[in-house]
Amino acid sequence: MPGAARPVRGEVIELWVRVLGSAAGGGFPQWNCACPPCAAVRTGSRPARPRTQSSIAVSPDHRRWFLLNASPDVHAQIERSPALRPSAGRAVPLEAVLLTDAELDHTLGLLLLREGRGLRLHCTEAVYEALHDVNSLLRTLETYCPVTWHPVVPGDDVALCDGLSYRAFDVPTTKRARFGPDDAPGRVVGYRLSGEDGRSVVYLPGVQELTPGVLEAVDGCDCLLVDGTCWSDDELIRLGLAARTSRDMGHMPIGGPDGSLARLSSPPAARRTLYLHINNTNPILIEDSPERRAVESHGMEVAVDGMELRI
Numbered sequence: 001m002p003g004a005a006r007p008v009r010g011e012v013i014e015l016w017v018r019v020l021g022s023a024a025g026g027g028f029p030q031w032n033c034a035c036p037p038c039a040a041v042r043t044g045s046r047p048a049r050p051r052t053q054s055s056i057a058v059s060p061d062h063r064r065w066f067l068l069n070a071s072p073d074v075h076a077q078i079e080r081s082p083a084l085r086p087s088a089g090r091a092v093p094l095e096a097v098l099l100t101d102a103e104l105d106h107t108l109g110l111l112l113l114r115e116g117r118g119l120r121l122h123c124t125e126a127v128y129e130a131l132h133d134v135n136s137l138l139r140t141l142e143t144y145c146p147v148t149w150h151p152v153v154p155g156d157d158v159a160l161c162d163g164l165s166y167r168a169f170d171v172p173t174t175k176r177a178r179f180g181p182d183d184a185p186g187r188v189v190g191y192r193l194s195g196e197d198g199r200s201v202v203y204l205p206g207v208q209e210l211t212p213g214v215l216e217a218v219d220g221c222d223c224l225l226v227d228g229t230c231w232s233d234d235e236l237i238r239l240g241l242a243a244r245t246s247r248d249m250g251h252m253p254i255g256g257p258d259g260s261l262a263r264l265s266s267p268p269a270a271r272r273t274l275y276l277h278i279n280n281t282n283p284i285l286i287e288d289s290p291e292r293r294a295v296e297s298h299g300m301e302v303a304v305d306g307m308e309l310r311i
């Protein structure tokens, strides 16, 4: 977006990640939910921290920032992040937005960024079509500000700016598409972002199965930010909140023999792994729960809003 800070010559290029929001759709607590974690965080009866809906910002220099997904909480998330606030006039250090899919909790924030002078948007053709032609979110946005679409092609290396590039990878899913056809390729992707010296972070807030292709895309990364939606596959069913399993919704559970904790921890898929996109029903949100202890005893972490990582 115009007016953003430029790198200073000779400046050390590194890789920064700021967790803007760490909850799944609805946030934590969710306005219409009284499940055990939502009730506990409202009353303070158990140790738990409120969370906004998932999004991260990535930067090669702590000056130019790229948003990964734009959550409905984006205004509050920017205000809480000193590095993302405008420096002078209306110049903001946000350079572009990269989308993993067309879910509303990952895209509604685009409409809230309409006051900017324009938006650079990276997403696959399937996601663009869903947002432009099917639910018309992008057509609405375009009546307020120019939108420049950069088509994302899984497997291609793309330079975002000096010192930062990405490679998207396809995340196979059988989840029912809310917008557009169920079988469109590129409906869900993950991103591997790399700094100048090869350090890399993977953003994967939705993954239904750790397929060989997904594991290959994650392999050897320094930091993995991965889908922590549900602890168990039948979590929402057992609580009487929904009829579908976690996997039906495109999210592999953390626990159990084929959960992501077992699959990603031995051997460790990444130098550092953090769960985010955590649904409000997930017991890992309760900081003294056995599930939280299980995550931590496997050497994995639970992300929280405002966390800043220097990769």
Ligand code: MLT
Residues within 6 Å of the ligand: 024, 025, 026, 103, 104, 105, 206, 249, 250
């Ligand atoms: C998802 O990523 O699947 C969403 O969090 C679903 C939702 O917002 O309901």
Ligand code: MN
Residues within 6 Å of the ligand: 024, 025, 103, 105, 106, 277
């Ligand atoms: Mn989501």
Ligand code: ZN
Residues within 6 Å of the ligand: 029, 030, 033, 034, 035, 036, 037, 038, 039, 280, 281
């Ligand atoms: Zn809840």
